[in-house]
Amino acid sequence: MKKLKTLVQRGGMEALALTGAFRVHPFACPGKGLILTLHHVRPFVPGPCAPNRELEVTPEFLEGVLTAIRARGIDFVDLAEAARRLDDPAARRFAVVTFDDGYRDNREIARPIFRRHGIPFTVFVTSGFVDRTTMLWWKVVEEVVGMVPVLTFDLGAGPEVFETASRAAKDSVANRILCWARTADPGIVFERVERLAGEVGLDPLRPTRHEIMTRTELAELAADPLVTIGAHTRTHPNIRRLDRSAALQEMAGSADDIAGMIGRRPRIFAYPYGSHRAAGQREFDLAREAGFDLAVTTRPGMLHAEHAGHRTALPRVSLNGNFQDLRYLDVLLSGAPFMLWNRFRRLDVA
Numbered sequence: 001m002k003k004l005k006t007l008v009q010r011g012g013m014e015a016l017a018l019t020g021a022f023r024v025h026p027f028a029c030p031g032k033g034l035i036l037t038l039h040h041v042r043p044f045v046p047g048p049c050a051p052n053r054e055l056e057v058t059p060e061f062l063e064g065v066l067t068a069i070r071a072r073g074i075d076f077v078d079l080a081e082a083a084r085r086l087d088d089p090a091a092r093r094f095a096v097v098t099f100d101d102g103y104r105d106n107r108e109i110a111r112p113i114f115r116r117h118g119i120p121f122t123v124f125v126t127s128g129f130v131d132r133t134t135m136l137w138w139k140v141v142e143e144v145v146g147m148v149p150v151l152t153f154d155l156g157a158g159p160e161v162f163e164t165a166s167r168a169a170k171d172s173v174a175n176r177i178l179c180w181a182r183t184a185d186p187g188i189v190f191e192r193v194e195r196l197a198g199e200v201g202l203d204p205l206r207p208t209r210h211e212i213m214t215r216t217e218l219a220e221l222a223a224d225p226l227v228t229i230g231a232h233t234r235t236h237p238n239i240r241r242l243d244r245s246a247a248l249q250e251m252a253g254s255a256d257d258i259a260g261m262i263g264r265r266p267r268i269f270a271y272p273y274g275s276h277r278a279a280g281q282r283e284f285d286l287a288r289e290a291g292f293d294l295a296v297t298t299r300p301g302m303l304h305a306e307h308a309g310h311r312t313a314l315p316r317v318s319l320n321g322n323f324q325d326l327r328y329l330d331v332l333l334s335g336a337p338f339m340l341w342n343r344f345r346r347l348d349v350a
Contacts (some may be wrong), residue, residue, distance in 0.1 A: 029335040029346065031302030033074075033082060033094035037316040038062070040103055041110040044321075048146030049170035051178055052138055054321045059109055061324040066117050068329050069095050076119040078228050079268055079294055086308040097121040098296065098316065100232060100270055101136075102129055104213050107221045114226055123221065124232035124270035124296075127257035129212040132205055134235045137193040138178055139207035144196050145174040151199075154192060155180045183277050186237030215261050222262040230268035231255040231292070238278045239271065239286075247283065252290035267293045274298030274316070281350065287312040302335040304346045313349040 040056035070076065077085070077094045085091035097114075099106045102125040114121050128134030145151065149165040155176065162173040181189045197204040213221065222229045231254040233239065239247040251269060259265040269287050271279035274297040287295040294311050301315030317332055331337060342348050 029302065029339045030093070030333060031304045031335055031346070032086060032091065033077075033096070033303045034333070035079075035082070035096040035098055035296055035303065035314060035316040036065075037296075037298060037318045038097065038099050038110075039101060040105055040321075041113070042105045047142075049142060049167060049174055051142055051145075051171055051174035054318075056321045057319055057324055059113060061326075062110065062319075063113050063117075064326050065319065065329060066097075066113070066119060068326060069333070070117070070119075072333065074333075076117075078120040079122055079230075079296075080228075082303070083294055083308075083311065086303065086305060089305070098230075098270065099123045101126055101236070102212050102218065102232070104211060104217065107213055107217055111221065111224065111227070118226070120226045120228065122228040122230055122268065124230040124268075125213075125218065125254075125258055125266075126232045126234065126236045126272075127254045127261070128233075128235045129208055130215055130218055130261065131257070132208055132212075134208065135190070135194065135197075135204040136207045136211060137181060137189060137204075139211065140193050140197050140202065140204050141174055141177050141181070143207065144200050144202060145170050145177075147200055147202075151196070153177060153196060156184065182273050182275075183238060183241070185241055186235070189237075190235075219262050228268070229258060229262055229266055230270060231258055231266045232270045233272055236272045238273055239283055240278050240280060244282070244286070248286050248290060251286060251292075255291065265291070267291070269295040269312075271295065271297055279313075284310070284312040284349070299348050300341055301338040301346075301348055306347050307349075310347065310349040315348065 038057060041059055041062050042056060043058055044056065075092050075094045077096060079096055082094055082096050085094055097119065099121065102123060106123050126134065145164055150161060150163055152159050152161050164170045164173050194204050221227055233250040234254045234257060235250065237250060239250055242250065255266050269292040271283060276299065279297050292312065294314060296314045296316050298318065299315045300317060303314065307314055
């Protein structure tokens with residue numbers, strides 16, 4: 001299903017790029033600016049399976065994107081300046097770059113690129129990852145599936161046996177588990193993935209230690225004037241599946257944790273997963289209650305003046321590892337894919 005979705009998306013991007021339809025009203029709707037979403041920046045290393053490939057782009061692709069956006073006369077700004085420009089009818093068009101989770105490669109590989117270009121960026125940090133108390137469950141799934149020819153897992157209808165001998169089978173099974181986990185009860189997700197790791201002798205925190213910055217590394221990154229640190233919950237749950245009190249603790253608690261790590265409390269937040277099924281009106285209200293000035297989703301879209309009234313429900317544009325082709329950049333910057341996705345609505349904040 002995920003592979004089919006990717007093929008459909010690629011077909012749509014190709015159609016818009018080849019026909020030039022993205023330049024034509026009513027498709028074109030570039031808005032006042034956009035917020036880019038990234039996770040990893042690193043050279044791609046092929047493995048037994050790659051269900052998380054969409055979460056990483058190469059350094060060369062990132063550099064190409066930054067250069068191309070700036071060449072089109074778009075200013076790179078931080079989120080605070082983006083918020084100001086939403087209120088300014090005369091403001092120049094802008095782009096914001098954000099990273100989710102707190103990966104070490106954001107500091108070691110991405111930051112030198114941003115420094116060369118003098119471009120600010122934001123890192124939304126899951127405090128439990130930095131404290132080594134929360135597993136990167138999607139990486140645990142990838143590692144386990146890559147190790148075994150067969151596995152047993154419960155996707156909600158009871159334990160099922162999955163054949164995972166071939167590369168195609170591994171990708172298919174891993175993607176099924178990942179799709180289920182993003183919207184399932186967070187406690188059940190952690191329990192079942194931890195059990196899966198135990199069955200093959202994998203320490204479920206190993207990927208966290210390998211991939212995520214330490215407290216010292218995070219504090220050093222936060223001291224960089226180009227960097228803004230935001231909050232991204234404590235344990236990266238689907239907070240829409242939590243009760244109100246637990247959701248608020250995840251959100252406000254992560255900001256409090258990060259304050260202890262870097263010496264200041266973040267005023268910005270990113271919802272884990274960030275889709276309609278992971279963040280809605282209750283979560284948008286909770287973000288304000290938790291003390292955040294701005295919060296970002298993963299709902300696709302450009303920023304428009306109307307978003308000034310919905311500052312805890314801001315859309316973003318994913319730099320997806322499955323679409324590392326600069327031919328698609330002008331299509332994305334036109335806003336056309338998101339007008340189609342959102343049925344020609346500029347706002348998707350309900």
